[in-house]
Amino acid sequence: MRICLIGFGAVGQGVVKIISLKKKHVKNKFNIELKVVGVSDSSGSAINQEGLDEELLLDIKSKTNKIYNYPKYGDNSLQGIELLDNVDYDCLVEATPTNISTGEPAKSLTLKAFNDKKDVVTSNKGHLALFFNEMISKAKENNVEFKFEASVGGAMPIINFSKKTLPSSEIESIIGILNGTTNFILSRMTSEGSSYKDTLEESKVLGIAETDPSQDVEGIDAACKTVILANSVLGIDCVYDDIEIEGITNITSQAIELAKKEGYFIKLIAEISKDKLKVAPRLVKKNSPYAIEGTLNMATLKTDLAGDVTVVGKGAGSIETASAILTDIINIKKTIRE
Ligand SMILES: NC(=O)c1ccc[n+]([C@@H]2O[C@H](COP(=O)([O-])OP(=O)(O)OC[C@H]3O[C@@H](n4cnc5c(N)ncnc54)[C@H](OP(=O)(O)O)[C@@H]3O)[C@@H](O)[C@H]2O)c1
Numbered sequence: 001m002r003i004c005l006i007g008f009g010a011v012g013q014g015v016v017k018i019i020s021l022k023k024k025h026v027k028n029k030f031n032i033e034l035k036v037v038g039v040s041d042s043s044g045s046a047i048n049q050e051g052l053d054e055e056l057l058l059d060i061k062s063k064t065n066k067i068y069n070y071p072k073y074g075d076n077s078l079q080g081i082e083l084l085d086n087v088d089y090d091c092l093v094e095a096t097p098t099n100i101s102t103g104e105p106a107k108s109l110t111l112k113a114f115n116d117k118k119d120v121v122t123s124n125k126g127h128l129a130l131f132f133n134e135m136i137s138k139a140k141e142n143n144v145e146f147k148f149e150a151s152v153g154g155a156m157p158i159i160n161f162s163k164k165t166l167p168s169s170e171i172e173s174i175i176g177i178l179n180g181t182t183n184f185i186l187s188r189m190t191s192e193g194s195s196y197k198d199t200l201e202e203s204k205v206l207g208i209a210e211t212d213p214s215q216d217v218e219g220i221d222a223a224c225k226t227v228i229l230a231n232s233v234l235g236i237d238c239v240y241d242d243i244e245i246e247g248i249t250n251i252t253s254q255a256i257e258l259a260k261k262e263g264y265f266i267k268l269i270a271e272i273s274k275d276k277l278k279v280a281p282r283l284v285k286k287n288s289p290y291a292i293e294g295t296l297n298m299a300t301l302k303t304d305l306a307g308d309v310t311v312v313g314k315g316a317g318s319i320e321t322a323s324a325i326l327t328d329i330i331n332i333k334k335t336i337r338e
Helices: 010-030 054-064 106-115 126-141 159-165 180-192 196-205 220-232 253-261 318-336
Strands: 002-006 035-040 045-047 091-094 119-122 171-177 264-273 277-285 296-303 308-314
Touching: 002 010, 010 035, 010 054, 010 318, 035 054, 091 106, 091 318, 106 119, 106 126, 119 126, 119 318, 126 220, 159 220, 159 318, 180 196, 180 253, 180 264, 180 296, 220 264, 220 277, 253 264
Parallel strands: 002 035, 002 091, 091 119
Antiparallel strands: 035 045, 171 264, 171 296, 264 277, 296 308
């Protein structure tokens, strides 16, 4: 399986790290030979049809921050989409930043790969939240696979889980916590009695919140995931603008304290059903599955036959997210292409 990786930040580097760690295991267990033949960041590329050395890729990126410094095979004239015409590959792994205004560069990269009859695995949410149906139809038109487990909940299995493990049941709704940063902030405000502003600053220092945390705290990130789950699991045709969104920026420590006294926590909850597509702070009971702490994600799937099924997992992190990408790659090769 020849992999072309575009986006070499936290997730992209995680993918290369776990390919290095797991390629023998993947070969022995699934008879799949993983080879990274092209990598691009925002400044250039590295290409070798024989396979790039994973450790060297990581070393060059960490020391110089520019992948085109890769000895002999680096190229600063080829970036992003141009790489796709200059490398023979089987699967594009797309891990560029989420862009909720245009979905780019993920949208163009993905459509180009589809057009060239290549499979695509992504952790990106922007193009899916804005153009879900278009992306899926183009993949079908070109008879290629498009997988995006990592885009919702990082390592928390939910999309493949719903499709492969629960096919006998109809999934009526999903209610969950789909953003780890806000869950961390609300958990700390609850345990420490601290204000929203102070807790947000603490989260930035700990590296949990980004310098610009607006996508998380305003509910945008959770809303993107809501669109992806609504379309892919519940078959609801919707886009980002259909989601009712309220973030956590107005939650006060007093409101949290009051809720706590009555046996409740305040959580940023995504509700996904035919009647409701909403992300907003909600009261949840202290001993319910929604009372998870820290950066964890969770989701309860309400089914007609199996009752409520709850999944919990790490919603972010380089290796955790990369693990979902590698699962998608293995599934494409193992269950579809063979
Ligand atoms: N981090 C997580 O835990 C996590 C979890 C789930 C999903 N995701 C999603 O996964 C994606 C990647 O996240 P991340 O945390 O790895 O982001 P990141 O650390 O910001 O890395 C983004 C990478 O994309 C590269 N890039 C930007 N524009 C590009 C372009 N036009 N062509 C080629 N490369 C380009 C950047 O290049 P430079 O290195 O040169 O800046 C960087 O290597 C995002 O869509 C994010 O929402 C992340």
